[in-house]
Amino acid sequence: MSSILKVENVTMQFGGVVAVDNLNLEVNEGEIVALIGPNGAGKTTAFNVITGVYQPTNGAVWFQGDKIVENHPQGKMKKLYKGEEAGSYTHVLAPTPDKITQLGMARTFQNIRLWKSQTVFDNVLIAMHCRTHTNFLAASFRMNHREEQEQRERVAQLLETVGLYDVKDELATSLPYGKQRRLEIARALATDPKLLLLDEPAAGMNPQETQELTAFIGQIRSDFHMTVFLIEHHMDLVMDISDRIYVLDFGKLIAQGTPEEIQNNNRVIDAYLGVVEDA
Amino acid sequence: MITTRKKTNLISLLLVAAMLALVIVLDQVIQPTDSMSMLLKVLQKGSIYALAAVSMNLLNGFTGLFSLGHAGFMLIGAYTYAILTIPSEVRDVVYQYYDAAIRLSFPETLGNAMGPVGTLLGVVLAIVAAGLAATLVAWLIGLPVLRLKSDYLAIATLGFAEVVRAVFQWGKLGPVTNGSNPLKSFVRINSFQLKLGGTTISLTTFVPVLLATVCIALIVLLVNSTYGRSFKAIRDDEVAAEAMGINLARHKIMSFCISSFFAGVSGAGMAMVLGIAQASNFKSAMTYEILLMVVLGGIGSISGSCIGAMLFIAASEWWLRGLDSGNFLGINAPGIFRNGFRLVVFSVIIMIVVLFFRKGIMGDRELPDLFKKRARKEAAGK
Numbered sequence: 231m232s233s234i235l236k237v238e239n240v241t242m243q244f245g246g247v248v249a250v251d252n253l254n255l256e257v258n259e260g261e262i263v264a265l266i267g268p269n270g271a272g273k274t275t276a277f278n279v280i281t282g283v284y285q286p287t288n289g290a291v292w293f294q295g296d297k298i299v300e301n302h303p304q305g306k307m308k309k310l311y312k313g314e315e316a317g318s319y320t321h322v323l324a325p326t327p328d329k330i331t332q333l334g335m336a337r338t339f340q341n342i343r344l345w346k347s348q349t350v351f352d353n354v355l356i357a358m359h360c361r362t363h364t365n366f367l368a369a370s371f372r373m374n375h376r377e378e379q380e381q382r383e384r385v386a387q388l389l390e391t392v393g394l395y396d397v398k399d400e401l402a403t404s405l406p407y408g409k410q411r412r413l414e415i416a417r418a419l420a421t422d423p424k425l426l427l428l429d430e431p432a433a434g435m436n437p438q439e440t441q442e443l444t445a446f447i448g449q450i451r452s453d454f455h456m457t458v459f460l461i462e463h464h465m466d467l468v469m470d471i472s473d474r475i476y477v478l479d480f481g482k483l484i485a486q487g488t489p490e491e492i493q494n495n496n497r498v499i500d501a502y503l504g505v506v507e508d509a
Numbered sequence: 510m511i512t513t514r515k516k517t518n519l520i521s522l523l524l525v526a527a528m529l530a531l532v533i534v535l536d537q538v539i540q541p542t543d544s545m546s547m548l549l550k551v552l553q554k555g556s557i558y559a560l561a562a563v564s565m566n567l568l569n570g571f572t573g574l575f576s577l578g579h580a581g582f583m584l585i586g587a588y589t590y591a592i593l594t595i596p597s598e599v600r601d602v603v604y605q606y607y608d609a610a611i612r613l614s615f616p617e618t619l620g621n622a623m624g625p626v627g628t629l630l631g632v633v634l635a636i637v638a639a640g641l642a643a644t645l646v647a648w649l650i651g652l653p654v655l656r657l658k659s660d661y662l663a664i665a666t667l668g669f670a671e672v673v674r675a676v677f678q679w680g681k682l683g684p685v686t687n688g689s690n691p692l693k694s695f696v697r698i699n700s701f702q703l704k705l706g707g708t709t710i711s712l713t714t715f716v717p718v719l720l721a722t723v724c725i726a727l728i729v730l731l732v733n734s735t736y737g738r739s740f741k742a743i744r745d746d747e748v749a750a751e752a753m754g755i756n757l758a759r760h761k762i763m764s765f766c767i768s769s770f771f772a773g774v775s776g777a778g779m780a781m782v783l784g785i786a787q788a789s790n791f792k793s794a795m796t797y798e799i800l801l802m803v804v805l806g807g808i809g810s811i812s813g814s815c816i817g818a819m820l821f822i823a824a825s826e827w828w829l830r831g832l833d834s835g836n837f838l839g840i841n842a843p844g845i846f847r848n849g850f851r852l853v854v855f856s857v858i859i860m861i862v863v864l865f866f867r868k869g870i871m872g873d874r875e876l877p878d879l880f881k882k883r884a885r886k887e888a889a890g891k
Binding site: 281283326327328329331332336337339343344345346347348352355356357359360361362364366369370371372374378381417418420421 | 727730731734735736738739741742744745746748749750751752753754755756757763767809873
């Protein structure tokens, strides 16, 4: 199993606040890996660094063997930086999120961000735009109709697999919550990724919907041979499907391992339930 | 599904052709002295405003970039067109205070070489040049300005339009722009005639309508392409669009440039209709008028913008004219109906429209959508 994503000594500091502190983690091809932690532990910040929304203060991110993000403390951050790995990185690599998506990493959002005025079908179709090779003139004069036809067939197929084909002409926002989540995942899959990043896919879902989602993520892995890296609060879901789990607390990695190991790890239990102090 | 789409396309194409044919017929039937001659004036001016409104809608309604620089781009288009089409023999009369720097006239040069076809080609080239000049300027100012969002972008582009107007009136640029004096005597719409045997067919109204139709059709094609869809994605949610691999900077500047191209073309059309190109006409009030048409028609609806522009021009130039001159709907009241009263009534009408059509006349639907809805309802009824 080769590593597809590697986060190396990543520190993300907002002024003096350290949101992610020297994070190291690795996701191998074909795995489902979860990143968990209490509220405010820095999970989404870590995601945003990986997908290019934020530029890390220090550290690097590797994807499929290539370094895609790198930074070192500069200017004002030189004084404020509290980590130790300052000297290891010398270059600055800061691609925008769209570049990273084109490299083959697709994400969903914690609070659903579908294109509201578009239909279910168009939401998925627009996500394929980043893989088109036509310029705007050729596209306007329909010189790409073969490519577009192909895309439309792929969208139909994709919607069929995720079970949304019968609602393809509805507005995205008129779908029930669980289906909107599904659509967001389908949209991410439409960008043809190697690695799927899910930011709290089960947020706001009832147990029934969560169970369906668990099955759905498993189905994605088997159908699309996808590697999945997810942030989640629902422990049932995480323990059910993940191969490995990383636990963050106050920006620091406090544990990693299989679900069983994590369940029996005292530091994790302390982080979630609080430390019992002897009177 | 594909067959119905083809059918709709065919029907729209036939309707547009019928409309163009009707315009030619109207052009012959209505004499300049008729009371209906205002209809032609409205069609000429309205179609150019419709093009301007649609091009603004492409940026404001479809890409979600609130820009108010439209009058500036139209001005650049109008001047480029005018400068490139003034015949050489009148050039010194037009530039009476300056020594004209650009002495090239596309229609004349090509007309001498190729006859009437060359003249036509020259005019078309001048119109395209007008669009390209606006595009070039849009690209230059788009690089810094498009980093701004919403209100800030509106203010920056509004300022840009004012700067352009001031620069074109600047005396030092007189040899090119004729300073604050108007450019005139260039090829305008009533120069277009078709001679078939003994009869002369006037194309005065047909030319601006055709120009607007072709350009709007191009915009429709763009909006329905993969690029148009990603523009809408940027409008709906920028963060999601970027996360799905849409390069924001590239798509925004593309939309800005294309919108400005058609703004430049509509500026050229405006010069052709008015027969005069003067910087002081392209005030920010013009941008607001166009914005009003877009909002009245419905932000995000191309047919809405066309309807909005036609209604606006018809109301302000024709239907409500009587309110200024003392006679309206058979009521003769020179005491109330005097200069400026038209604008009062007009404002009230706009308020009523905005109150009862919150999202404009068409919302974000297009004309064919209305028929589709009806068809679906009928099918459901059965």
